Amino acid sequence: MKTALHVITLCAIVGTVLNAKEVPSDKRLSKSVSRGSAAAFDEAVAAQPKLLRISSWCDGSGKIVFTSDSVRYEHRHWDVLRKVLFDGEPWTNLQQTPIAWTDLGPSLDLTRAWIVDRHGRDVIALERTADGFDLYLSDSPNGGADYSVTIAIPRRN
Numbered sequence: 001m002k003t004a005l006h007v008i009t010l011c012a013i014v015g016t017v018l019n020a021k022e023v024p025s026d027k028r029l030s031k032s033v034s035r036g037s038a039a040a041f042d043e044a045v046a047a048q049p050k051l052l053r054i055s056s057w058c059d060g061s062g063k064i065v066f067t068s069d070s071v072r073y074e075h076r077h078w079d080v081l082r083k084v085l086f087d088g089e090p091w092t093n094l095q096q097t098p099i100a101w102t103d104l105g106p107s108l109d110l111t112r113a114w115i116v117d118r119h120g121r122d123v124i125a126l127e128r129t130a131d132g133f134d135l136y137l138s139d140s141p142n143g144g145a146d147y148s149v150t151i152a153i154p155r156r157n
Contacts, residue, residue: 049152050108051116056084058120058137059144066113066132068105070097079144081137106156113153120147 054064060078064071073081073094084091086098110132118124123138124147139145 047155049154050104052087052151052153053148054084054086054135054151055146055148056081056137058082058139058147061123061136061138061140063137064135065129066105066110066135068108068110068132071101071105072097076138078139082144108153109156110153113151115149116152117150118148120149121145124149126151 058079058081060080061076062081063074063076065074071086081094084094087100089098089100091098111128111130113126113128113133115124115126120137120139122140122145123136125136127134127136135149135151137147137149139147
């Protein structure tokens with residue numbers, strides 16, 4: 001029975017392939033339509049918000065201040081952030097703006113940013129400011145823990 005089904009399926013596939021007709025040239029998409037579709041796709045991608053991912057080990061509190069010109073960490077209590085990744089790249093000097101932000105910051109509308117995803121055992125909060133936004137990280141329980149946050153930031157028109 002299985003063999004008969006395989007033979008029937010194979011015959012159907014071969015028949016379909018042999019009967020397939022070439023699409024007439026007047027019905028094919030022209031290269032200009034393809035290019036237009038590619039441009040529309042590029043515009044749609046450019047309209048999507050930037051998803052910025054930040055992760056670190058936190059045992060204390062502080063905030064990361066975002067403006068179009070700079071990003072810096074302001075320490076509050078206990079230990080400073082450690083093992084910080086800023087959009088997948090190590091951010092070792094928390095007082096110096098990450099290199100990636102230099103080109104990215106001016107093209108984003110920071111005043112409309114929001115948190116998409118957060119992981120941590122205590123506070124991860126975003127507060128909008130006149131120049132951008134502040135990202136608060138606070139780990140109050142004893143010992144430290146891993147924290148991560150994904151922020152969506154609309155692009156400027």
